[in-house]
Amino acid sequence: MLCPCGSQQSFSQCCQVFITQNIPTESPEQLMRSRYSAYATNHAEYIFNTYAGASQKDQSINDIKQWASETKWLKLVIHHASNFHRDLLAGNNAWVEFSAFYLHQSQLCHMRENSRFIVENKQWRYLDGNVTNNTEINKPKRNELCFCGSTQKFKQCCAKHF
Ligand SMILES: [Zn+2]
Ligand SMILES: [Zn+2]
Numbered sequence: 001m002l003c004p005c006g007s008q009q010s011f012s013q014c015c016q017v018f019i020t021q022n023i024p025t026e027s028p029e030q031l032m033r034s035r036y037s038a039y040a041t042n043h044a045e046y047i048f049n050t051y052a053g054a055s056q057k058d059q060s061i062n063d064i065k066q067w068a069s070e071t072k073w074l075k076l077v078i079h080h081a082s083n084f085h086r087d088l089l090a091g092n093n094a095w096v097e098f099s100a101f102y103l104h105q106s107q108l109c110h111m112r113e114n115s116r117f118i119v120e121n122k123q124w125r126y127l128d129g130n131v132t133n134n135t136e137i138n139k140p141k142r143n144e145l146c147f148c149g150s151t152q153k154f155k156q157c158c159a160k161h162f
Contacts, residue, residue, distance in 0.1 A: 003015050003016070003033075003037055004036065004037040004040035004041065004073060004076070005033035005034070005036055005037045005076050006075060006076050006077075007033070011037070011041075014033075014037070015033055015034040015036075015037035015038070016037070018030070018031075018034040018046075019034055019037065019038050019041070019043050019046045020043070020046075024122070024123045024124070025123070025124050027081070027124070028081060028082060028094040028095070028096050028115075028117035028124055029078060029081035029096055030124075031050060031117060031124040031125075031126065032078070032081070032096040032098060032115060032117075032126075033076065033078075034046070034050075035047055035050055035126060036073065036076045036098075036100060038050075039067075039068050039071070039073055040068075040073040042065065042068040042069055044061045044062075044064040044065040044068060045061055047064050047068075048060075048061045048064055050124075050125055050126055051125060051126055051127075052118055052120055052125040052126065052127040053120060053125075054127070055126070055127055055128060070104060070105065071102050071103065071104050072102060072103040072104075072161070073100065073101075073102045074101040074102055074103065074108075074148070074158050074161045075099075075100070075101040075148045075158055075161075076098060076099070076100055076101075077098060077099040077100075077101075077148060077149060078096065078097075078098050079097040079098060079099065079112075080095070080096070080097045081094075081095070081096040081097075082094040082095050082096070092118075093116050093117065093118060093127070094116070094117045094118070094124075095114055095115065095116060095117070096114075096115050096117065097112070097113070097114045097115070098112070098113060098115065099111065099112045099133075099148075099149070100113075101147065101148050101158065103161075103162075107136050108136065108137050108138070108139050108147065109134070109135065109136055109137065110133060110134070110135050110137050110147070111131060111133065111134045112131070112132050112133035112134075113129040113130065113131045113132065114129060114130045114132060115127075115128075115129035116128050116129060139154075139162070140154040141154065142154055142155040142159060143155065146158050146159075
């Protein structure tokens with residue numbers, strides 16, 4: 001299966017390595033992608049474990065699991081990412097701005113967020129994020145442009161997920 005993060009690589013050669021083998025991600029973008037893929041494949045423990053310590057107290061693995069199972073993840077688009085190597089970044093924030101498109105209770109949704117990442121114990125962690133857009137969108141007709149911004153027709157793009 002192709003990796004949910006949209007890398008065009010197979011899942012086993014992309015995000016699955018980080019999710020199931022405890023291998024640290026090299027960059028905030030890699031952590032962002034692997035967390036998205038963990039949502040898409042319902043690996044709630046990985047999502048919990050990659051929150052920064054300060055953010056974990058507001059999370060529960062069961063809540064993450066429930067949210068992931070009610071949601072069908074369609075597409076991830078990365079807009080910007082600071083790509084520092086974790087060894088070069090002591091105590092600073094790194095940012096990744098992304099859009100995620102998903103179906104929740106049959107409603108198509110677009111969430112755009114600027115996420116903040118920090119290094120803890122030499123590993124990238126997700127601290128928090130500013131959600132700049134969270135809207136319900138209409139499913140396009142087959143020959144219309146896809147909602148995800150790819151400039152392809154819907155039928156050639158995200159329609160395969162429906
Ligand atoms: Zn991936
Ligand atoms: Zn699309």
